[in-house]
Amino acid sequence: MVQSAPGDAVPRAGLSTTAVVDVALAVIDEQGPEALTLAAVAGRTGVAPPSLYKHVAGLAELRMLVGARVMDEMTERFAAAAMGRSGDEAVAVLMRGYRDYVREHPARYAALPPDPLHNPAMVAAGTRLLQVFLATLRGYGLTDSAAIHATRCARSIAHGFASIEASGGFGLPEDLDETYEQLIAMFVASLPRPDAPQRA
The missing domain is CATH 1.10.357.10 (Tetracycline Repressor, domain 2)
Known part of the structure; x- marks a missing residue:
């Protein structure tokens, strides 16, 4: 599991579906479920939003995960x-x-x-x-x-x-x-x- 301080970017090499969900939960904990977007997660993981599609099919799947x-x-x-x-x-x-x-x-x-x-x-x-x-x-x-x-x-x-x-x-x-x-x-x-x- 990738550990990061609130607002810190997760190193690109550590990115995985589990890490993406970890970051999504951090966004939700700090800002509420309405704040969860691929852009918000991408900003914390240090990648462009399209790169997240290697790990999740989209925002709907991320919410399900x-x-x-x-x-x-x-x-x-x-x-x-x-x-x-x-x-x-x-x-x-x-x-x-x-x-x-x-x-x-x-x-x-x-x-x-x-x-x-x-x-x-x-x-x-x-x-x-x-x-x-x-x-x-x-x-x-x-x-x-x-x-x-x-x-x-x-x-x-x-x-x-x-x-x-x-x-x-x-x-x-x-x-x-x-x-x-x-x-x-x-x-x-x-x-x-x-x-x-x-x-x-």
Whole structure:
């Protein structure tokens, strides 16, 4: 991986698809997803924009590669956080990790498409991320459609709260951590308990 200080050009000899994505993420982190252009990346890599076509097919592909990288980062982070945990604890750690990622990387999170599973270039990364949620929910006996519905609920809570927070949308003084913990508790309480006694 090519390392560079913000605004520095990456040496031409070090240019690769991975390095181009690294620089694209640096542009996004500093200036937002709207600032990502081939010209901006080329300026940092020390090449003319046409030279980037040796590594990416164009801006659209670069955005897809960025999205896949972000999802892989999230997958690795969430899986590591949930490892060795189960049940309510695993769900809570996963949802806290989601919020933490958005708080730490709001711009690159905003660069994600809303539905990567319908993009052939991103479906693999999106599926890996989805599998982390599905694995966490198996302990509740949730599979197939029921697991997808529960995953959508968890994602809606985490994405909605974190996105509003990142945009400065919570203006009242009440503690945001407390609010988010209440949301996690509400979601966990909605999950089935396979070992609960059945009513006659």
